[in-house]
Amino acid sequence: MNKSFEIYSDCQDIVKRLKEIDKDYFVVYNITRKTFELHNRAQEEGTFCLTLPFDTLDERTIDLALKTQSFKRDELIKELDEQNEKLEKAKKKDILNEMEARLYES
Secondary structure (H helix, E strand, C coil): CEEEEECCCCCCCCHHHHHCCCEEEEEEECCCCCCEEEEECCCCCCCEEECCCCCCCCCHHHHHHHHHHHHHHHHHHHHHHHHHHHHHHHHHHHHHHHHHHHHHHC
């Protein structure tokens, strides 16, 4: 079972600034996983939004919250698709280069 507690304030006012973005946002520190989590009370299927990939609450938290807001979903999905396509092309190129190198070795 995950143990966690809500963060109500911090020295950089990140929690306060998150509430300015969306009044229903709140931050939880998950003691079990040693991570910060962003939650939203207005969500119907539970409050969890995302695990913050940072050890501290700072400006990156605000940037990530802005980037992942639900109304930006289509833009974010497009960005992820483009990144995946680039990775797939690079992987194919690496495989072709490896096959070519093996042909020359034969």
